[in-house]
Amino acid sequence: MTMKLYGFWRSLATYRVRTALALKGVHTEDISINLLQGGQFSEEFKAVNPQSVVPALVIDDGPPLFQSMAILEYLEETYPQPALLPRDARGRARVRGLAQIAVADGHPIIAPRVRSYLETELHLDEAARNRWCAHWMGKALEAIEGHLANAPETGRFCHGDTPTMADICMASQVIGATNYFKCDTAGLPTVMRVFRACMAIDAFDRSQPLKQPDAPRNPAH
């Protein structure tokens, strides 16, 4: 079996899939689609994903899998160890709910296509665009903090003492908020404590955007 992961070093959604693959010890051939140069709009990539977004996961000659959460669920079903969802239905609902706050309520609002609309249609300057991104990244993390702070289910990680999809998705959001948009994390003690626990795990750490082979050597670029 061959698995090809179409992604980009900077993409937070690709980070999520990369981390799940690393945790489960699944090897992929990685194909870099340069989102900063419009590689997602090439006819070649549109044949893989007509939506022109990464990641996409192609297994053998099957149709490409798309959307990071759908791919995480697929990996969980086909590579169940280590489990990234708890065993009980309510626990799974909590983990998926936390994951969705990052994946649905936080990330899409600051995606490249939205930043591009802010620039070309609404004529926002770079400072205003960065405020927009920092605002929504921060809001999603505040929402996660609100759920984590006083819940008995919160442990060393978002849900108990082993990492789940919630940690993967939250970590992607923290990486974006702190690396790209310099968000203030002072009001996020639980989120940042769990994030540090995640980053102490090799699979989370080596999947980081700036540690990818297609990342620029100079992080300012």
Add this chain to the structure above:
Amino acid sequence: MTMKLYGFWRSLATYRVRTALALKGVHTEDISINLLQGGQFSEEFKAVNPQSVVPALVIDDGPPLFQSMAILEYLEETYPQPALLPRDARGRARVRGLAQIAVADGHPIIAPRVRSYLETELHLDEAARNRWCAHWMGKALEAIEGHLANAPETGRFCHGDTPTMADICMASQVIGATNYFKCDTAGLPTVMRVFRACMAIDAFDRSQPLKQPDAPRNPAH
């Protein structure tokens, strides 16, 4: 067992949960949180969901379930009939991927909190705000159309001939696009064909925003 659904007639995320409950024949006590009057920010509702968004599902005295996709997955696990996910892992990945395009890539960008930011922080007038909403609602539906149009898995519904989570989430997006933002649907033949098949099902139809008891009698309001 008692189930309380906190929602609002106009909320597309509530529509998704309401439709899944109706398809599965699960009864809930419905509690209306008036999003147009800021009911989501009351201390009472924040105790249910600190993120101040609907829907939230409370079962007996358990902690509230949040995020529509997490709730759909929970309902699928606890009320498996009729199944809203296909049996095979790749099929489930496709259905979840299509659902996520609506839930993550389309809807959050036009949520009330974003429209409020456009108005109060960016000073966009109503016409510009409506263009924003129509643009992003349309983009998500175009992405779904791109996936549905030529895929052999597409049937009477998004995936085969019975409704799945993909149909529920796509239907919520079409309802928002056509009822609230008057999007042009000319480029969406497959989406609209499937949407009509959905609306011929009582559970989809009676869950519609304007058919809820807390909806205004005059749809213009």
